[in-house]
Amino acid sequence: MKNQVYLACIGTRPEIIKMAPIYHELKARGDQILLVHTGQHEAIAEALYDFFDMPPDINVVLKRKSTSLAHLTSALLDAVDDAMQELKPDVILVQGDTTSAMVGSLIAYYYGKPVAHVEAGLRTHEHEPFPEEKNRELIGRLAHWHFSPTKQASNNLLQEGIDASRIFDVGNTVIDAALWTRQRIMQNNGERSAAMPANLQQFELDFPDERLILVTAHRRENWGQPIRNIAKAIGLVLSQHEDVVAVWPVHPNPAVRTDIEAELKKLPLDVRQRICLTESLGYQTLIALLMRCDFTLTDSGGIQEEASAFGKPVLIARTSTERQELVDNGGALLVGTDVANIVAHIDLLLENQAHYDSMKLDKSPFGDGNSAQRIVDILSNKTLLQEQAYV
Numbered sequence: 060m061k062n063q064v065y066l067a068c069i070g071t072r073p074e075i076i077k078m079a080p081i082y083h084e085l086k087a088r089g090d091q092i093l094l095v096h097t098g099q100h101e102a103i104a105e106a107l108y109d110f111f112d113m114p115p116d117i118n119v120v121l122k123r124k125s126t127s128l129a130h131l132t133s134a135l136l137d138a139v140d141d142a143m144q145e146l147k148p149d150v151i152l153v154q155g156d157t158t159s160a161m162v163g164s165l166i167a168y169y170y171g172k173p174v175a176h177v178e179a180g181l182r183t184h185e186h187e188p189f190p191e192e193k194n195r196e197l198i199g200r201l202a203h204w205h206f207s208p209t210k211q212a213s214n215n216l217l218q219e220g221i222d223a224s225r226i227f228d229v230g231n232t233v234i235d236a237a238l239w240t241r242q243r244i245m246q247n248n249g250e251r252s253a254a255m256p257a258n259l260q261q262f263e264l265d266f267p268d269e270r271l272i273l274v275t276a277h278r279r280e281n282w283g284q285p286i287r288n289i290a291k292a293i294g295l296v297l298s299q300h301e302d303v304v305a306v307w308p309v310h311p312n313p314a315v316r317t318d319i320e321a322e323l324k325k326l327p328l329d330v331r332q333r334i335c336l337t338e339s340l341g342y343q344t345l346i347a348l349l350m351r352c353d354f355t356l357t358d359s360g361g362i363q364e365e366a367s368a369f370g371k372p373v374l375i376a377r378t379s380t381e382r383q384e385l386v387d388n389g390g391a392l393l394v395g396t397d398v399a400n401i402v403a404h405i406d407l408l409l410e411n412q413a414h415y416d417s418m419k420l421d422k423s424p425f426g427d428g429n430s431a432q433r434i435v436d437i438l439s440n441k442t443l444l445q446e447q448a449y450v
């Protein structure tokens with residue numbers, strides 16, 4: 060019986076991080092895994108492929124005529140179609156909820172090839188995040204294997220009528236990636252330091268022992284005033300607590316940086332100096348910061364998951380989340396983007412040790428670091444059955 064050829068269709072930072080453990084698990088077992096990078100993220104993607112040692116077999120260079128989603132979708136349909144014809148895979152792997160994942164699933168369907176959806180079943184049941192929520196639903200209709208990270212995600216799929224035999228509660232591969240990266244940092248801290256931006260290196264020297272808040276905010280729904288509110292809240296907190304510093308890796312979108320800087324420049328110099336705004340960070344630097352920080356204020360999905368693996372409390376700068384498990388387990392609080400509310404929640408974490416301890420989880424609800432192994436075990440068994448159905 061011929062070996063399956065897998066094709067992962069990925070294009071953004073979280074997809075690369077969350078696909079890496081599966082890529083290496085398949086390789087370790089001697090399976091053939093090919094990669095098409097759709098080009099949805101450009102600059103930050105290349106460094107990640109290097110870090111995870113997973114060179115794409117096809118690198119799509121997107122010629123963006125506009126920022127229109129329809130244009131992105133049509134460009135990706137053409138590009139992934141070409142990749143399918145060239146690489147002739149048997150199984151398509153997609154991750155999450157991006158346009159790349161949605162297009163990869165649709166093309167696979169057109170070619171009659173089965174789709175394995177990694178991180179299946181996340182839902183807000185709202186219009187937001189746009190267009191990710193609908194991408195998730197569409198991929199859910201097209202996928203053959205649904206690798207859900209939690210019971211709640213599995214239940215979402217069951218409620219949409221997906222057959223239980225196709226849903227596998229395997230945990231989230233982001234925990235595999237985060238624990239693997241922590242190990243790599245512990246074995247070679249020099250590599251991590253070399254990869255850090257100069258201003259962050261200096262900041263670490265200037266503030267080695269202060270309590271540290273890791274801040275990130277990039278979601279479209281938070282652009283503009285909400286991000287300014289987050290910056291204002293951080294400024295207020297640091298004005299009240301001289302032993303607290305913040306590191307804020309800023310999303311590549313220039314409008315986001317302008318808004319943050321507009322707020323931070325209003326602060327007195329001694330407070331402003333305790334906030335390190337950096338460019339978007341390499342993965343191991345980000346993980347090292349998560350290991351070092353006291354807690355994180357973030358609207359990122361991946362960072363919520365990773366923080367839970369390191370027992371770090373999370374304040375979520377959103378009003379709803381598709382990762383409610385962490386809130387239910389007590390590891391995170393939805394604090395929105397109102398200045399006073401954020402300040403009150405940060406103060407509580409800084410001043411009330413019992414509250415802080417209650418938000419430190421021993422165990423992540425998102426996985427134990429063995430998700431890729433489970434996924435590949437399942438694919439290895441089921442792909443044999445699938446050959447009958449699809450070939």
Ligand SMILES: CC(=O)N[C@@H]1[C@@H](OP(=O)(O)OP(=O)(O)OC[C@H]2O[C@@H](n3ccc(=O)[nH]c3=O)[C@H](O)[C@@H]2O)O[C@H](CO)[C@@H](O)[C@@H]1O
Pocket residue numbers: 071072073076155156157188189191233275277278279308309338339340341342343345346358359360361362365
């Ligand atoms: C609209 C929206 O909300 N979309 C979501 C968003 O996913 P997210 O919220 O998880 O995305 P981010 O926060 O960008 O990435 C997280 C990963 O990046 C690492 N990281 C972060 C900062 C840094 O400086 N260096 C890093 O290495 C970090 O540790 C983590 O693993 O975008 C995806 C498509 O882009 C969507 O599919 C997903 O719905």
